[in-house]
């Protein structure tokens with residue numbers, strides 16, 4: 158690629174370097190978002206804590222603007238809370254938030270599968286392959302990413318893209334809880350057997366049974382996280 162040779166002071170140089178800066182800023186704020194999320198999950202940023210933007214910008218070695226962009230996005234996903242005049246606070250992982258968020262996918266996913274209908278042979282083969290990889294992984298982040306991919310493959314033929322978009326939003330909002338659980342318990346959880354049951358029903362041409370098994374799969378994810386959140390609340394009470 159031939160880049161124009163422009164000198165500073167030239168108007169075109171200013172426009173060009175402004176474009177470059179906005180590209181750099183977008184990727185900076187994206188990596189800042191990932192880093193902040195990791196800090197929340199690791200407990201480096203405690204629930205309820207006010208985020209000191211000056212310190213955090215220094216720690217991540219970025220300027221305030223991409224940091225603000227990252228915090229803004231995290232606040233729309235519900236991981237931090239912006240309070241006017243006070244700045245941003247780390248949102249606590251509460252039992253109540255969690256229960257409400259987790260009750261949504263048992264409703265949405267089976268509805269989307271019903272609309273998608275029975276999958277093609279080739280799609281079933283991809284689901285089986287993904288599930289084998291999921292059963293093998295020992296890495297929490299990989300397990301969550303593969304599980305999301307499995308469910309999106311299952312719902313691939315769903316004609317209602319708004320519904321699939323809502324499911325993806327819910328995936329983003331529960332990721333924090335799932336990662337935190339797996340890190341804290343040092344156990345990589347997966348629902349490989351639930352997935353096998355869904356695929357078996359689809360192979361038998363029984364969409365009703367597949368939707369029921371999918372609903373069960375979505376409900377099964379809730380109990381271990383609730384138990385863990387409850388144990389954290391007990392720990393918090395006993396240490397204060």
Ligand SMILES: [Zn+2]
Nearest residue numbers: 304308348374
């Ligand atoms: Zn799953």
